[in-house]
Amino acid sequence: MEVQVRNTPFYVKGVAFGDTVRVRADHERREFVFEKFVSESGHSTVRAIIRHDDARDVLNALLHKFGCSWEIDATGYLWAIDVPPHIDYASMRDALLLVADEGRIGVEEGALA
Structure with a gap:
């Protein structure tokens, strides 16, 4: 099944908000498991x-x-930041x-677009 990522990933590399990925259901663990990157947002x-x-x-x-928007993990120390396409990332990176x-x-x- 293909799904669109609707949050900013904390731990997965190569995936960003809005990207399309293929997942499969793992019924034993009762969760979806990433299989493949499909398209970039x-x-x-x-x-x-x-x-x-x-x-x-x-x-x-x-x-x-x-x-930018961002999410903060439960510890308060890890921030996952979404950088939309219209942002001047070079200036932000600096x-x-x-x-x-x-x-x-x-x-x-x-993940860099």
Whole structure:
């Protein structure tokens, strides 16, 4: 079965919000299991790890400035960031890396359109 991803992945590489993927039902585990990437939406996924508590406000402001949405895991330290196609990701990346260079966050590019 093919489905459209409707959230920003925390752990899967190569998949972003809006992408189409093929999944299969695993009845034993009662969940869908990823099988194959089908098509790209144009969105990108970036993840940030909070290394210092004061980085939350900085990251929040930066993501608002660029018009991104994000989800935060249960720990509050892992942020999955959706970068829509119309965002200037090169500028956003530079801003994220400045905060990362200060040691306040870690950054991972999970899927780039």
